[in-house]
Amino acid sequence: xxxxxxxxxxxxxxxxxxxxxxxxxxxxxxxxxxxxxxxxxxxxxxxxxxxxxxxxxxxxxxxxxxxxxxxxxxxxxxxxxxxxxxxxxxxxxxxxxxxxxxxxxxxxxxxxxxxxxxxxxxxxxxxxxxxxxxxxxxxxxxxxxxxxxxxxxxxxxxxxxxxxxxxxxxxxxxxxxxxxxxxxxxxxxxxxxxxxxxxxxxxxxxxxxxxxxxxxxxxxxxxxxxxxxxxxxxxxxxxxxxxxxxxxxxxxxx
Amino acid sequence: xxxxxxxxxxxxxxxxxxxxxxxxxxxxxxxxxxxxxxxxxxxxxxxxxxxxxxxxxxxxxxxxxxxxxxxxxxxxxx
Numbered sequence: 001x002x003x004x005x006x007x008x009x010x011x012x013x014x015x016x017x018x019x020x021x022x023x024x025x026x027x028x029x030x031x032x033x034x035x036x037x038x039x040x041x042x043x044x045x046x047x048x049x050x051x052x053x054x055x056x057x058x059x060x061x062x063x064x065x066x067x068x069x070x071x072x073x074x075x076x077x078x079x080x081x082x083x084x085x086x087x088x089x090x091x092x093x094x095x096x097x098x099x100x101x102x103x104x105x106x107x108x109x110x111x112x113x114x115x116x117x118x119x120x121x122x123x124x125x126x127x128x129x130x131x132x133x134x135x136x137x138x139x140x141x142x143x144x145x146x147x148x149x150x151x152x153x154x155x156x157x158x159x160x161x162x163x164x165x166x167x168x169x170x171x172x173x174x175x176x177x178x179x180x181x182x183x184x185x186x187x188x189x190x191x192x193x194x195x196x197x198x199x200x201x202x203x204x205x206x207x208x209x210x211x212x213x214x215x216x217x218x219x220x221x222x223x224x225x226x227x228x229x230x231x232x233x234x235x236x237x238x239x240x241x242x243x244x245x246x247x248x249x250x251x252x253x254x
Numbered sequence: 255x256x257x258x259x260x261x262x263x264x265x266x267x268x269x270x271x272x273x274x275x276x277x278x279x280x281x282x283x284x285x286x287x288x289x290x291x292x293x294x295x296x297x298x299x300x301x302x303x304x305x306x307x308x309x310x311x312x313x314x315x316x317x318x319x320x321x322x323x324x325x326x327x328x329x330x331x332x
Binding site for chain 2: 072080188192195220231
């Protein structure tokens, strides 16, 4: 077996698998493990079918439109979670909502099967899995060692999948409201990264830009949290045109 | 309503909630930013910065509106 191709594919695929596992763990902890794992399983199943049917022709699959659609959907949904997370933590604090204590009756996750969690995990695994499959075909075909490439990619999935599963208890210990806020920031970062890539733009630092986006949105979430708390405490909600203070002052006059 | 119509309505409702949620302006701003990013890719200017900038701006505005709405509701309830 071509060990150089195996190792190269392992590390190349690992970057994509880390993103895949991060989404599944985050969605599982914040929404529903059952839905997240079924979504991941569904994504892998679609991927296996595509690989079997298309084989080497997988290289011809245009990834850009897939990245754009998946990225845009993750982005708008991640923003919903980010906003709700900020509002809820601002209202109730960080330490509220462990496990089932914080189930919102209006949240579909609490009623029946969580299709939102399923779709999020399915999309994340499908897209990243497709990129892994393209890596396998590209590396393997170039070196005439598709078998070694497949073993390398499978190794990345197994090793990082086990590591992801091992983080379950740590992630599940995070209060749900805080988790929603940070998972929202993470999904927003992934969505932004993929959507921009799907439009043909390049990020400075390539994949490192994704880590930068996660940090950017995470820090922004904390700053927005401080802003929202100040707005909630203030005498009047400040208006962007500055008229809020004048209106509040007028109301205070006898 | 037939079972098929109900299923179609549930499917449409799911995707509407998934994409638009409780603030349609966010989805609209993101869509506009995506078009803007695409436009920038056809120029010599870097295109990567527009979407994150719009995301931060629209999120701030959306949160501001939510807080203002909650405060108006609280004041009317008193």
